Amino acid sequence: MAATTPAVQTRQKKPLIVNAFVEMCSGHQSPGLWRHPDDESWKFNDLDHWVELAKLLEEAKFHGIFIADVLGGYDVYKNSLDPAVISGAQWPVNEPLSVVPAMAAATKNICFGVTISTTYEQPYHLARRLATVDHLTKGRLGWNVVTSYLDSAARNIHGKATQLAHDDRYAQAEEYMKVMYKLFQSSWRDDAVILDRERGIYTDPALVREINHKGKFFDVPGPAITQPSPQRTPLLLQAGTSRAGKIFAAQHAEAIFTSAHSPAVCAKSITEIRELARTEFGRDGNRIKVLALVTPILGRTEEEAQAKHAEYRKYASTEGALALFGGWTGIDLDQYGDDEELREVESNAVKSTVTGYAKFSPQNSKWTKHTVAEHVAIGGNGPIIVGTPEQVADGLERWVEEGGVDGFNFAYALFPQSFKDIIELLLPELRKRGLFWDDYAVPGGTYRENFYGEPGQKHPLPEHVAAKFQWRAGVPAEEHQIPE
Structure with a gap:
């Protein structure tokens, strides 16, 4: 959409949280744009590709790099994987956590949010992987906690025809988090590693204990195999x-x-x-930050921005867009007629996506498979804002004021040029408006410290989780019982 109306006046200016939204694949949210002669997203197998991105974004003071992931192919559309394979719609895709240590070694401040599902990996194993990378990054790791939604993943990983039912996946995820908290927070005391060279004691065994979790989905005796990392629990992100x-x-x-x-x-x-956070879990709901997906297309003039948008449209893949939509919603739009309107249906995939499309119609139109494909082909499941830095900043301020968001995950149309445009054109305008910081709040700090702008904020939030699970220095085991 073009942002051409005057800026919304926000009640209180606050610096935005700004992440780059990427995936270890070509095109990501804009299938087909890898064909553009200036696009380099197809270089995702090259480690230098990621290291240079991290350095570029850190120099610009991005908070983080948010890495999406999927565990299967998008094969709902036309009941076939071919549209995704041919168009490169998040296919092929690599494992995201593996590239983070290399990016961290080349930087000091930028942080890394990695999408990892609770559906297919045992919590004991994942706790080890996350703690390891939190150590290697000096506490700059976030975990985007998701449940998997593709039946293709279920077939390949669990050998089952379909996923667990939607709400059952969340019930499993709820127990998963309890196991993770116990491993991260309760099985080692803060000061368990003593490195007593004189007595030859590396870790005090009295300060490490089993968690003995027994539940509906998991039996995990513990203790965690890794010592507490700088954040203990990585910054917790969620997308459902x-x-x-x-x-x-x-x-x-x-x-x-x-x-x-x-x-x-x-x-x-x-x-x-x-x-819900306030009434059901005793949390300060305002501490929960909200990041919206947006794809800015910027030009020094409105005409330049619109010309870029028109050019990108020439490379966008309709088939790739419909493949992505099919995976997100479980709806095969190949079964719909050209003018047939999308209606709300029961879905075992991403239910909020189905509901969102059913309740929101594009301007002066309706959701047919053609309007859906046009919408998804650039920017995926979020809005695009096309215009000058001032116009795009106006659009972002509108999301802050009307949507209550605290920041943005910026997707790209063209890699890495879209990020360079954001850095060179948009960020100076946001700084002029007091909407973006000049430097990291805690240089060399953890993800949690820079996310909240609070030095020393190393223990996991929500606060009630830290208070309930954390085994702190000086507290005997008998005085800190592991929660059920």
Whole structure:
């Protein structure tokens, strides 16, 4: 959409949280744009590709790099994987956590939010992997906690025809988080590693204990195999806004990633989550940050920006867009007629996406497979804002004011040029408006410290989780019982 109306006056200026939104694949949210002669997203197998991105974004003072992931191919559309394979719609895709240490070694401040599902990996193993990378990054790791939604992943990893039912996946995720908290927070005391060279004691065995978790989905005796990392629990991100997802976010999330069609849709969802956090879990809901997916297309003039947008449209893949939509919603739009309108259907994939499309119509039109493909082909499931730095900043301020968001995950149309445009054109305008910081709040700090702008904020939020699970220095084991 073009942002041409005057800026909304926000009640109180606050620096935005700004992440780059990427995936270890070509095109990511804009399938087909890898064909553009200036695009380099197809270099995702090259480590230098990621290291240079991290250095570029750190120099610009981005908070973090948010790395998406999927565990299967998008094969709902036409009941075939071919549209995704041919168009390169998040196919092929590499494992994201593996590249983070290399990016961290080349930087000192930028942080890394990595999407990892609770559906297919044992919590004991994941706790080890996350703690290891939190150590190697000196506490600059975030975990985007998701449940998997592709049946293709279920077939390949569990040998089952379909996923668990949507709400059952969240029930499993709820127990998963309890196991993770116990491993991260309760199985080692802060000061367990003593490195007593004289007595030859590396770790005091009295300060390490089993967690003995026995539940419906997991039996994990523990203790964690890794010592506490700088953050203990990585910064907790979450991306689901179905009813089950909202309850999960209200209890666990420090930040919510939303991909809504309009600020009004976003605002309603976030208000519900913050209220649930307050009433059901005793949290300060305002501490939960909200990051919206946006794809800016910038030019020094409006004409230049619109020309870029038109050029990008020439390379966008309709088939790739419909493949992505099919995976996100479980709906095969190949079964719809050209003028048949998308209607709300029951879905076992991403329920909030189905509901969002059903309730929100594009301007002066309706959701057919053609309008869906046009919408998704650039920017994926979120809005695009086309215009000058001033116009795009106006659009972002509107999301802050009307949607209640605290920042943005910026997707790219063209890699890395879209990020360079954001750095060279948009960030100076945001700084002029007091909407972006000049430097990291805590240079060399953890993700949590820079996310909240609070030095020393190393213990996991939500606060009630830290208070309940954390085994702190000086507290005997018998005085800190591991929660059930």
